[in-house]
Amino acid sequence: MYVNGEQYAHRDGLTLHALLAELQVEQGAVVVMHDDKLYGAGKIPDVLVAAPDVIEIVTMMQGG
Amino acid sequence: MHEAGLQRGDDPLVIAGQTFRSRLMVGTGKYTDFAIMREALVASGAEIVTVSIRRVELGAPGHVGILDAIDFASYQLLPNTAGCRTADEAVRVARLARAMSETNWVKLEVIPDAKYLLPDPVETLRAAEILVDAGFVVLPYMHADPVLARRLAEVGCATVMPLASPIGSGRGILTRAALEIIVEEATVPVVVDAGLGVPSEAAAAMELGADAVLVNTAIAEARDPVAMAAAFRKAVEAGREGLRAGRMATRAHASPSSPTAGVVRMPEPEVPV
Numbered sequence: 001m002y003v004n005g006e007q008y009a010h011r012d013g014l015t016l017h018a019l020l021a022e023l024q025v026e027q028g029a030v031v032v033m034h035d036d037k038l039y040g041a042g043k044i045p046d047v048l049v050a051a052p053d054v055i056e057i058v059t060m061m062q063g064g
Numbered sequence: 065m066h067e068a069g070l071q072r073g074d075d076p077l078v079i080a081g082q083t084f085r086s087r088l089m090v091g092t093g094k095y096t097d098f099a100i101m102r103e104a105l106v107a108s109g110a111e112i113v114t115v116s117i118r119r120v121e122l123g124a125p126g127h128v129g130i131l132d133a134i135d136f137a138s139y140q141l142l143p144n145t146a147g148c149r150t151a152d153e154a155v156r157v158a159r160l161a162r163a164m165s166e167t168n169w170v171k172l173e174v175i176p177d178a179k180y181l182l183p184d185p186v187e188t189l190r191a192a193e194i195l196v197d198a199g200f201v202v203l204p205y206m207h208a209d210p211v212l213a214r215r216l217a218e219v220g221c222a223t224v225m226p227l228a229s230p231i232g233s234g235r236g237i238l239t240r241a242a243l244e245i246i247v248e249e250a251t252v253p254v255v256v257d258a259g260l261g262v263p264s265e266a267a268a269a270m271e272l273g274a275d276a277v278l279v280n281t282a283i284a285e286a287r288d289p290v291a292m293a294a295a296f297r298k299a300v301e302a303g304r305e306g307l308r309a310g311r312m313a314t315r316a317h318a319s320p321s322s323p324t325a326g327v328v329r330m331p332e333p334e335v336p337v
Contacts, residue, residue, distance in 0.1 A: 004119040008122075029129060029131055030164075031163040031164040033160060038159060040163040040164070056119065056160070058118060058120060058160050058164065059117070059118065059120055059129040059164065060115050060130050060131055060143070060161075060164050061115065061116045061118040061129055062091075062092040062094070062095065062115065062116065062130050063092060063115050063116025063143075063144050064091025064092070064093040064094070064116075064144070064146070064231070064232075064280030064281065
C-alpha cells in the first residue's frame, strides 16, 4: 500500500483508524483520500485497508 | 462625480454573491510563527485568507498545521492548489481542500515552472472548467493575459487573479498595460495577485482599477509584519478611494497651482554695461 506517496507495510486487519493511530495523526485534523473515496476531518470511517490501496492524508497548512 | 464622506461599507467587494468590506486578501505563508501571523491578519483587516493543503509528514508526529492557528469563523478561507503542476493535480487538491476546509472556494494555481512560478494557462483553464462544473467558487491565478481573463470568466470563474510580477519577487507591477486591459474588459472582480512588494504598489493596483489585491510575502517577510499589514490595508483603501474620486488629467506641461496674476516681483535688475 501507499500512504502519502510512500510505500507502507500492510498487514491483515489494518483499518484507517489503526493506520492514523500508528502515524500519530489526529482524525479531526486531517482529510483522508482512500483510493477514490474522500473522507472529511472527523468523518473518517474505520474501514479495512487492503494491500494495493493508495491513501492520502492531508491537512491545512500556511500558504499564499 | 463628488463622493463626499466615503465610508468603507459604501463600496463592498462582492465575490460569488458574498460581500466583503476589505479589498485586501492575505496569505498565511512564510510567517516566522503563528502569533505574528495572527496579529498581521488582524492588522491587515483582511476577510479572505489563503491556506494550502499538504500531505501530513509521515514519521513526524506532532507536525503543526494551521487548524488551531486561525479563527475560522472570522475569515473566508481560500485554500489554494499551490504546488500542482497539472489540471488533474489541482482538481484533486481542490477536492481535498473542500473536504478539509468545508468551503467550496478555491484559489486555483497550476504552476509547472519552479523557477518563476508562472502559471500554465492551458491547464488552468481546463481545471477551472472542471471545478466550476463541480460547484467550486474558482479564483484562478493567471498571467496578466486579457484573453485568458475573458476565457476564465466565460467558464464561470468568480474572479480573475492576474499576476503583477512573479510570486514572492516583490518586484511590483510589471504587467501594468495588460492589467489595464483586463480591468477595462472585466466582467468579474479582478484581484491583482503576486509580486507586490510595498504598499504603494498595492495602492497603484487599486488606482488602476483592480477590485482587490492579494499579498503574502511582502507582509510576512517585512521587518515588522504587523506594521506592514496595517500599511497595506491603508494603501488598498487609499488606492480604492483615489480611483473612486477620479484622478486629474495629465498634461504635457506644468500648470501652476497659485494665481499667475499679482505676483510680488522685484524691480527689473539693472544690467551692468
